[in-house]
Amino acid sequence: MNQLEKKNIRHFTLAALEDYFLEIGEKKFRAKQVHEWIWQKYARSFDDMSNLGKELRAHLAQSFSLPALSIDAVQNSIDGTIKSRFRTFDQHLVEGVLIPTEERKTACVSSQIGCSLTCKFCATGYMERKRNLTFDEIYDQVAIINKQSLDTYQQKLTNIVFMGMGEPLLNYANMMKAVERISAEDGLGMSPKRITVSTAGVAKMITKLADDGAKFKLALSLHAANDKKRNEIMPINETNNIEALTDALNYYYKKTKQHVTFEYILFQNFNESIKDAEELVKLYRRVPADLVNIIEYNPIDMSKFAKPSEEKVDEFMHYLEKNKVNARLRRSRGKDIDAACGQLANKG
Template identity: 70%
Template sequence: MKSDNQNIRHLTLPALQEYFGSIGEKAFRAKQVYEWIWQRHAQSFDDMTNLSKDLRAKLSEHFVLPAVKVDAIQQSNDGTIKSRFRLHDNHLVEGVLIPTDSRQTACVSSQVGCSLSCKFCATGYMDRKRNLEYDEIFDEVALINQQAQESYGKKLTNIVFMGMGEPLLNYKNVLKAIERITAPDGLAMSPKRITVSTAGVAKMIRQLGDDKVRFNLALSLHAANDKKRSEIMPINDSNNLKELIAALNYFYKETGNEISFEYILFKDFNDSKADADELIRIYRQVPADLVNIIEYNPIDMALFRKPDAQTAEEFMEYLAKNKVNARLRRSRGKDIDAACGQLANKG
């Protein structure tokens, strides 16, 4: 097998049909292979048991099928499952299954590492090695879906792109992965059950609007004025709040899709009444459905701490009094470094 052979998963169904025609095989073989790839989640050509051995050998001579493998699994006391995935070039990424009574949510990664250096996020302290290909992202989701069925007897209900990396800096692969995940001949998930989270790339948020995407969007806000936000999220220097608010409004005008804000509470940094007032001002400028207030999860590299329970409760009450639809999101999987901001391939 030559490593420079084409990835068979990057062929469309018509291209596969053309290939099979060129080797004298019937067109329906292409459909069988396509189903193995996208619906039955074959890990190798040998898995394709309704093809002859000769045909499987021929496919392995001409193509590669670089499936993502589960490298390690950790299960939290709360039922959360974190997987470390090994890619074909031995890079590692992490994904998380978050089960509740009503949902099975996959949190997936879109890049190996990250280039944005957010100060509170473990992945932000890693270098960005490369983008994930769309079929690798699809594999993450398919593998976590298998875990959901094996561990909880239920399929995935939701997907959030909140793992390692900035999804909008891997734009084409993320959109192509979502296309395959939502396709009837893929995982057939509703795009309304998918949320892409961004640290705030205004130009690409507008591009989502132009492309009329059908999934939801979350902005990782975490501070509601430019000075504080730039302190913890360097991307704010080139994508300030005014630009992001305009981009979010454009996205909503073009798609009508749900927008939410993510806001991690940091003790003595963004948890005061004045901070809440600034958050309320931003909330009122965007047709946002929800503000997710998130517990901070400590990481070794950062000195942030989470506020005490009373401060968090008062912050939530103040938002509610000002008619902000806010939800306090309790972190899951903290004991296995699977919670928000903790993914860093520690093993």
């Protein structure tokens, strides 16, 4: 039986594994041992499972696959950021980033191989979407980046952001299952409150998040507060306009009582005027947002956009603060290795 025909052992629940071991005449506790190996001890193969007998390991290897991500390349930034390019079992590449600060160690993870949304300012948007990542591949990214954080900074991850390659809400089931495994006590045990899922804005899936009682934080990649401009840079807005997103976000807050974060990249001569700031203030007041992250633009080869001047950025920030908007200017990290916001494109 080849690897593609075998069932992925990580897609079995603990209860299903217990049933399997009883069926083959093994003790039930073997299931817990295997479960620990694949989720907590982070086994890369059945041979790693040293407290199982040799024959049982060989049997598992014959019966199941364990298609873990491997590291294809690592780049280190002068600011301490670490970008990893991961290789999947079927030879696709995807990137994840460790972003360290004094207070936080954050993993930025991908949810898809490529992206279908074609946002004009994002390097991933110029790539073809090959496929969704499975929940265990998303988990792998976090586990590997957590190990990098421990090895490099002697600290575990404090936060996870789904802000890498792809649109998480277009890989809804795998994203939700990944969060469940990451936050499970028999997984990585991280609080959902330390996980942020960023979306370009899929209104019906934001509503579904609300109905499913999502516990993590939600961020909307806004980047323009009127439909004309947003359509220009984010084609998804044509089918998920600002009115539809406003309704979905208000519904989300009503059901979950969780505020939303807006993300807003400033582009020179496009969305950085005082009129743009005014529109952003109005939208902020219509939606239960608790924060606006103003993000420094990181130029990419394929895009015509440029960074605004420091003076323009200061004016924009001052206008938001004067109008009682909780705004924070986020300086990009990892720019020298193409690891900053919007730069992930498997360039290596």
